[in-house]
Amino acid sequence: xxxxxxxxxxxxxxxxxxxxxxxxxxxxxxxxxxxxxxxxxxxxxxxxxxxxxxxxxxxxxxxxxxxxxxxxxxxxxxxxxxxxxxxxxxxxxxxxxxxxxxxxxxxxxxxxxxxxxxxxxxxxxxxxxxxxxxxxxxxxxxxxxxxxxxxxxxxxxxxxxxxxxxxxxxxxxxxxxxxxxxxxxxxxxxxxxxxxxxxxxxxxxxxxxxxxxxxxxxxxxxxxxxxxxxxxxxxxxxxxxxxxxxxxxxxxxxxxxxxxxxxxxxxxxxxxxxxxxxxxxxxxxxxxxxxxxxxxxxxxxxxxxxxxxxxxxxxxxxxxxxxxxxxxxxxxxxxxxxxxxxxxxxxxxxxxxxxxxxxxxxxxxxxxxxxxxxxxxxxxxxxxxxxxxxxxxxxxxxx
Numbered sequence: 001x002x003x004x005x006x007x008x009x010x011x012x013x014x015x016x017x018x019x020x021x022x023x024x025x026x027x028x029x030x031x032x033x034x035x036x037x038x039x040x041x042x043x044x045x046x047x048x049x050x051x052x053x054x055x056x057x058x059x060x061x062x063x064x065x066x067x068x069x070x071x072x073x074x075x076x077x078x079x080x081x082x083x084x085x086x087x088x089x090x091x092x093x094x095x096x097x098x099x100x101x102x103x104x105x106x107x108x109x110x111x112x113x114x115x116x117x118x119x120x121x122x123x124x125x126x127x128x129x130x131x132x133x134x135x136x137x138x139x140x141x142x143x144x145x146x147x148x149x150x151x152x153x154x155x156x157x158x159x160x161x162x163x164x165x166x167x168x169x170x171x172x173x174x175x176x177x178x179x180x181x182x183x184x185x186x187x188x189x190x191x192x193x194x195x196x197x198x199x200x201x202x203x204x205x206x207x208x209x210x211x212x213x214x215x216x217x218x219x220x221x222x223x224x225x226x227x228x229x230x231x232x233x234x235x236x237x238x239x240x241x242x243x244x245x246x247x248x249x250x251x252x253x254x255x256x257x258x259x260x261x262x263x264x265x266x267x268x269x270x271x272x273x274x275x276x277x278x279x280x281x282x283x284x285x286x287x288x289x290x291x292x293x294x295x296x297x298x299x300x301x302x303x304x305x306x307x308x309x310x311x312x313x314x315x316x317x318x319x320x321x322x323x324x325x326x327x328x329x330x331x332x333x334x335x336x337x338x339x340x341x342x343x344x345x346x347x348x349x350x351x352x353x354x355x356x357x358x359x360x361x362x363x364x365x366x367x368x369x370x371x372x373x374x375x376x377x378x379x380x381x382x383x384x385x386x387x388x389x390x391x392x393x394x395x396x397x398x399x
Contacts (some may be wrong), residue, residue, distance in 0.1 A: 006087075007066060009210055010182065011184065012183070012184035012185065012187045012188035012191075015192075016187065016189070016190070016191030016192040016195070017190040017191060017195060017289065017362075019188075019192045020191065020192050020194075020195035020196045024196035025196075026057065026192075027192050027193045027196035028052075028193070030189045030192055030193065031189065031192075031193035033185060033186060033189035034186055034187075034188075034189035034190030034191075034192070034193050034194075036186070037182060037183070037186025037187070037189070037190065038186065038190065039322075039345065040179055041179065041186075042135055043058070044172055044175055044176050044179065046131050046139055047131065047168070047172060048169070048172040048173070048176065049140065049143065050139050050142065050143045051143075051165045051168045051169045051172065051388075052169050054146055054161075054165045055166050055169050056152065056166040056181045057143070057144060057147030057195060057237070057285070058146075058147040058150040058158065058162055058292055059149065061075065067388055069386045070281065070282050070285060070286075070382065070386050071111050071285075073228075073232075073382045073385055073386060074195060074286065074290040074382060076226065076228075077224075077228070077290065077292050077378050077382060078291065078292055078295050079223075079289060080220065080224050080292075081216075081220050081292040081293070081299075081374075081378070082295040082296065082299045083298040084216050084219050084220055084224075084296065085212075085213075085216045085295065085296035085297065085298075086299040086300070086303060088212045088214075088215055088216045088219075088300065089212050089300035089301075089302075089303035089304060090303050091212075091304075092208040092209065092211060092212035092300075093208065093209075093212070093304045094307075101170045106365070110214070112307075116255035123140055123141075124138035124139075126345075127142055131144065132195055139333050150162075161381065168284045172251060183244065187361065189360060190357070190358075191358065191362070192285045194358030194361065194387035195362070197360050206304070206363075208304075209300065209301070209304050212300050212304075213296075213297060213300055213367060216296050216300060217293070217296060217297075217370065217371075217374055220292060220296055220374065221374050225292075225377060225378060225380075225381050228381060228385060229381045229384060229385060231315040232384075232385030232388060233385050233387070233388035233389075234388070235272075235384060235388075238273060240381075241378075243267065243271040243272045244264070244267045244268060244271060244272055244380050245267075246263055246266075246267050246382070247260055247263045247264040247267050247268075247380055248373045248376050248377050249373075249375050250263045250376075251369075251372045251375070251376040252369050252370065252371040252372070252373040254368050257291075257372055257376055257379070258285075260372075260376050261283055261284065264376060264379060264380060264383075265279045265280075265283055267380075268283075268380060268383055268384070271282070272384060274384055274387045275384055275387050275390070275391075278383055278386055278387040278390060279336040279383055279387075280380070282382060282386055283379060283383060284296050286378070286383070290375070290378055290379055291375050292374055292375055292377075292378035293370070293371035293372060293373070293374030293375040293378070294371060295376060296371075296374070297367055298343065298346070301343070301359075301360060301363070302352075304359075305352055305356045305359065306352060308356070308359075309352050309353060309356060311351075311352065315322050315360045318352040343360045344356060344357055
C-alpha cells in the first residue's frame with residue numbers, strides 16, 4: 001500500500017512545481033492541505049521512532065555479544081558519513097550567495113549555532129514534552145535508554161513490553177500507510193505553496209550542492225565502507241558487492257530501506273555466508289539507526305540551507321551538525337520520503353526558516369533513491385564485519 005501510494009509522488013511533485021510556475025496566485029488556497037499532511041506525519045513519526053528503536057534494541061538478540069559491536073560500527077559509519085558530508089558541504093557552499101532562492105532570511109542572532117544549545121537538546125526532561133515539541137534527539141535518547149534498562153527486567157515483563165512495542169509499531173506503520181495514501185495530494189500542496197514565490201532561475205546556481213553530494217557519496221561508499229569491510233572481515237569488496245548486489249539494487253528501485261530488509265537478509269545469508277543470528281539483529285537495527293546516506297545528505301543540505309538563509313556557519317560550528325545529523329538520521333523512517341519530518345525538525349532545532357523545506361522537497365526526489373541504496377550498503381557491510389568479529393571471538397574462546 002505504501003509503495004502504491006508513493007509511486008505517484010513524483011507526478012504530484014511535478015504537478016506542484018507546474019502549479020507554482022503557472023498559477024502562483026492560487027497557492028494560498030491549497031496550502032492548508034500540505035500543512036495537514038505534514039502535521040499528521042509529524043504526529044505519527046515520533047512515536048513510531050520511539051517504539052521501533054525500543055523494539056529493535058530490547059529484542060531477544062544477545063545484546064552483550066552483538067549489541068556493542070553493532071552499535072559501535074553503526075556509530076562509526078554514521079559519524080564518517082556525517083563528517084564527510086559536513087566538511088564537503090561547508091567547502092562547496094562557500095560560493096553560494098545568501099538569499100539566492102528569495103526565501104526567508106535570518107539574522108545571525110536568530111540562527112546561532114552553539115554547543116550549549118546542542119547539548120541541551122540531547123538531554124530530555126519530560127517524554128511527553130519532547131513528543132509535543134517534536135524533539136527527535138530526545139526521542140532517540142529516551143528509546144535507547146528504555147531499551148537498555150529493559151534488559152534488566154524479568155523475562156515475562158520484558159516479553160510483555162516487547163510484544164507491546166511490536167504491536168504499537170505495527171499499528172503506527174498501518175496508520176502511516178493509510179496516511180501515505182494521501183501523500184501525493186499533501187506533497188503537491190506543500191510544493192505548490194512553498195515554491196509559488198521562488199526565483200527558479202536561481203535554482204540552477206545550486207550546482208555546487210549536487211557536486212558536494214556526489215563526491216561525498218563516492219568517498220563514503222567507494223572508499224570508506226569498502227576499506228572498513230576489508231579491515232574488519234578480510235572480504236574483497238567487489239566480490240562482496242557481487243554477492244549482495246540484489247539488496248542495493250532493490251533499495252535503488254524502491255527508495256525504501258525497510259522494504260529492502262528481506263532481500264538484504266536473504267543475500268547476506270545465502271550468498272555471503274553471514275550468520276542468521278547476526279542478520280536478525282543487525283539489519284532491523286540498521287534499518288532504524290544506521291542511515292549513512294541520510295546523515296551524509298542531510299548534513300550537506302543543512303549547510304547549504306544555512307548559507308542560503310544568511311546564517312554564517314564556521315567550520316568549527318559546522319562540525320556540531322555532525323552530531324545533529326547522526327541523531328536525526330537514526331530516526332529517519334525507512335520509507336520513501338521518510339526524511340520530510342526529520343528535516344522539518346532539524347530546521348526548527350537550528351533556528352532556520354521552515355520555508356526552506358521547499359528546497360528539501362525539490363531535491364529529495366532526485367537523491368532519495370541513491371541515498372537509500374547507500375543506507376543499505378552501509379547496513380550490509382556492518383553486518384558482514386560484525387559477523388566476522390563474532391566468529392573471531394568465538395574461535396578465540398574455543399581455543
